[in-house]
Amino acid sequence: MMTVSRLWHRAFLERRPSISLGLFRFAVTLTVGCHMIPPLLHMPENYLSTAFKTKNAFFFPAWFLEWIEHSPDAMVWAMAGIFILSWVMFALGLKTQLACLVMTGCCYYFYALNSFHIGTLSFDILLVTLVLLCTTSYLGDFLSLDSLRRGDVRSYKRLRPFFVQRLLQLPLLWTFWHTSISKITAGGNWLTENPYYYLMHYPPMGVVRAFPLRPWLAQHPEICYGLGIALVIFELTIPLGWFIPRTRTVAIVLGIAFQLMLWFTLHVPTIFLFLFPPMMMLFVAPEVWVSWIEEQQEKWAARGRAILLYDGQCGFCVSSVRRLRVLDLFGWLDPLDFHRQPALDALHPSLTPARCHSEMILIESNGRLSGGFDAFARLSLRLPLLLGLAPLLRFPGIPWLGRRIYRWIAAHRYLFHRNISCETNQCNTRSFN
Amino acid sequence: MFFQIGRSYGFAEVYARKDNQWKLLKPHEIFKTRFVGYDNFRRNVLSVALDPRYAASFCRYLFWRLPQYEAFTVAWVEYPDLIETPDDVVRQPAYRCEAPTTHDH
Numbered sequence: 001m002m003t004v005s006r007l008w009h010r011a012f013l014e015r016r017p018s019i020s021l022g023l024f025r026f027a028v029t030l031t032v033g034c035h036m037i038p039p040l041l042h043m044p045e046n047y048l049s050t051a052f053k054t055k056n057a058f059f060f061p062a063w064f065l066e067w068i069e070h071s072p073d074a075m076v077w078a079m080a081g082i083f084i085l086s087w088v089m090f091a092l093g094l095k096t097q098l099a100c101l102v103m104t105g106c107c108y109y110f111y112a113l114n115s116f117h118i119g120t121l122s123f124d125i126l127l128v129t130l131v132l133l134c135t136t137s138y139l140g141d142f143l144s145l146d147s148l149r150r151g152d153v154r155s156y157k158r159l160r161p162f163f164v165q166r167l168l169q170l171p172l173l174w175t176f177w178h179t180s181i182s183k184i185t186a187g188g189n190w191l192t193e194n195p196y197y198y199l200m201h202y203p204p205m206g207v208v209r210a211f212p213l214r215p216w217l218a219q220h221p222e223i224c225y226g227l228g229i230a231l232v233i234f235e236l237t238i239p240l241g242w243f244i245p246r247t248r249t250v251a252i253v254l255g256i257a258f259q260l261m262l263w264f265t266l267h268v269p270t271i272f273l274f275l276f277p278p279m280m281m282l283f284v285a286p287e288v289w290v291s292w293i294e295e296q297q298e299k300w301a302a303r304g305r306a307i308l309l310y311d312g313q314c315g316f317c318v319s320s321v322r323r324l325r326v327l328d329l330f331g332w333l334d335p336l337d338f339h340r341q342p343a344l345d346a347l348h349p350s351l352t353p354a355r356c357h358s359e360m361i362l363i364e365s366n367g368r369l370s371g372g373f374d375a376f377a378r379l380s381l382r383l384p385l386l387l388g389l390a391p392l393l394r395f396p397g398i399p400w401l402g403r404r405i406y407r408w409i410a411a412h413r414y415l416f417h418r419n420i421s422c423e424t425n426q427c428n429t430r431s432f433n
Numbered sequence: 434m435f436f437q438i439g440r441s442y443g444f445a446e447v448y449a450r451k452d453n454q455w456k457l458l459k460p461h462e463i464f465k466t467r468f469v470g471y472d473n474f475r476r477n478v479l480s481v482a483l484d485p486r487y488a489a490s491f492c493r494y495l496f497w498r499l500p501q502y503e504a505f506t507v508a509w510v511e512y513p514d515l516i517e518t519p520d521d522v523v524r525q526p527a528y529r530c531e532a533p534t535t536h537d538h
Contacts, residue, residue: 034469042466045498052464052494054481116481117466117473182436195438201515202442207475267475270468 012166015159017286019293022093022142022155024168027278028133029091031126031271036087036107039117040080046114047080048073053114059124060112068112079109093144097137104130122271125175129275132167136160143385151322156329157290165282172279173239180235190228197224207267214265234258242283255280297331305334306382307347308375309361312337316416317360327385359410373399373406443511445479446524447495449502458505463498482507483527492530505530 039046047053055065071079083106089099107127111118133139138160140146147155183190190196200218202208217224238258241251256277263273308324311317321335338344338356345351348369351361355371362375370378377393380386392398409416447458460474461467482491488507495505507530511523 038468039466042464045464046466050494050497052482052487052491054487116478117464117468120476179436188436189438190436193439195435198438198440198515199435201519203512203515205444205475206442207477263470267471267473269473269476270470273470 012161012163014162016162016165017157017290018138018141018160018165019156019158019289020165020282020284020286021138021160022140022144022147023289024278024282025090025093025096025133025139025144027274028129028139029087031274032103032107032130033087033091034270034274035118035123035126036083036110039110039114040083043076043080046117047076047110051114052116054116054119056111056115056119059115059119065112068109071113076113079106082106083110093140093142093146096140096144096146097134100130100134100139104134120269120271122269122275125171126271126275128171129168129279132164132171136164138164148323148326151319151326153322153325155326156293165286168279168282169242172276173242175276176235176239180232183232183235190232194221194225194228196228196231197221200224209265209267211265242280248283252280252283293329296329300331304365306332306365307361307363308333308335309338309341309344309347309351309356309363310335311357311360311413312339314413316413324379324383327383329384332382333379359406372410373402376406377402440514440516441512442515443480443509444477445483445527446508446510447479447482448506448508449495449499450504450506451502455506458499463495483509485528488528488530492528495530496532503532 044050045052053069055069057065082102086099086102086106089095090103104127107130111123111127137146141152141158141160142155144155152158182188197218199208200214204210208214217227234254238251238255241247242255244251259272259276262268263270308321310321324333325335338353338361341347344353344356348361348363348367350369355361359372360375361369361371362378363369364378368378377390377399380390380393393402447460447463448455449458450456460479463479464474466473481487491507492505495502499505507527509525509527511525512519513521513523
């Protein structure tokens with residue numbers, strides 16, 4: 001009993017970094033978006049009163065389908081807007097759990113409204129995944145606006161009970177086993193006939209793509225039969241490899257290759273390609289990702305970090321630097337309060353207290369100096385979590401506008417102090433802790 | 434999910450009539466929705482239109498989507514044996530849509 005208890009604790013309750021779930025959030029965002037958004041681009045065709053709709057009576061109770069069917073067009077448009085908003089919030093990791101709940105609810109709504117395009121077995125699997133994700137806020141721990149708002153500089157190794165990640169691994173296991181067992185039992189004919197050979201003879205409008213080996217396979221029924229049996233054995237055995245540390249890496253690579261092969265040869269929903277490989281990556285111990293990040297931090301520490309000079313007596317500046325540190329995953333930055341530097345010109349000959357007071361200063365390890373908006377633009381190239389902003393910050397006209405906005409904010413930064421009684425730019429930061 | 438794959442293959446075709454000429458419609462003329470990385474119609478989703486329960490709504494939809502046509506016929510098409518007789522095709526009308534969205538079997 002003690003052993004079972006210990007095993008149970010280790011499997012589900014042990015506190016481990018939630019970094020994998022933060023990364024998984026992006027895969028889910030991509031998968032949900034690619035599946036749900038295309039029909040939303042053709043609302044009259046798919047969801048409004050003019051649409052051709054089908055219902056999945058095996059999935060939803062009849063009373064629910066009937067209730068949803070009476071949705072007026074205005075409500076359908078509103079639900080589409082709510083879905084897009086929740087999807088964007090989920091992607092950004094803003095109020096992550098709430099966004100997930102709303103987004104999942106919208107997915108169910110549109111599925112009930114019309115299952116014609118989106119109703120696939122893989123979508124059912126995606127919905128199970130979403131329901132699991134709704135149970136906690138762990139997906140917002142890392143690479144998220146939630147972590148930015150918390151100012152959690154160690155968000156990449158925030159410890160959480162492992163049960164969510166474990167529960168996400170299990171559906172992948174059941175899917176592979178269900179698929180392989182169904183092929184050889186209860187009407188499945190992969191042992192008794194040669195379905196893979198039949199697939200190679202499907203007409204051009206069928207589900208099989210025109211991949212290079214197809215004509216050759218269509219001439220070799222014995223090879224097709226062998227491939228079919230190999231596929232069944234593969235689907236039965238590869239999930240076991242994910243659970244065994246010594247075989248995990250190879251099993252994950254093979255699993256991803258299998259999904260690529262499926263997509264390359266068949267017109268299957270890209271849920272298989274966008275969701276299943278990331279679910280396989282959930283078998284990688286999160287400590288591996290944490291170790292890799294900390295190795296990169298040590299490398300930058302050894303190479304020499306860039307110095308970011310800021311006003312340590314400004315509450316707004318202190319909280320902004322804290323957020324930059326959250327974004328600085330690999331420890332490229334070394335933020336320093338310029339008030340505490342004995343000799344600014346030792347850091348860079350052009351530095352003066354007046355200049356440091358007027359804007360933040362970035363001094364890179366190669367001696368390059370930039371200030372204000374330009375410093376922020378440089379940061380967007382070096383901090384991985386700001387990379388998405390880099391093209392926008394360089395768009396024609398944006399630097400001109402950005403410099404002016406920065407100068408105004410810098411000159412009036414007291415307006416952004418949390419302590420509204422602080423009307424100068426020189427408040428004691430202890431009052432903001 | 435490919436649990437049981439047989440030697441036959443069936444699918445739906447939709448024909449449209451204009452000026453007494455019948456034309457086979459491509460699925461993407463009927464539904465403009467495109468998906469990322471795969472063609473949903475290659476998964477045979479259009480075969481759901483063969484279900485008599487959906488005939489009336491499908492006809493209504495066709496007249497809304499393609500108002501330039503006078504009538505439509507939804508047909509069931511089958512390759513009875515893709516291995517032994519791959520060129521043999523059987524076509525059979527399932528129902529016809531005549532304006533204003535009635536259907537005959």
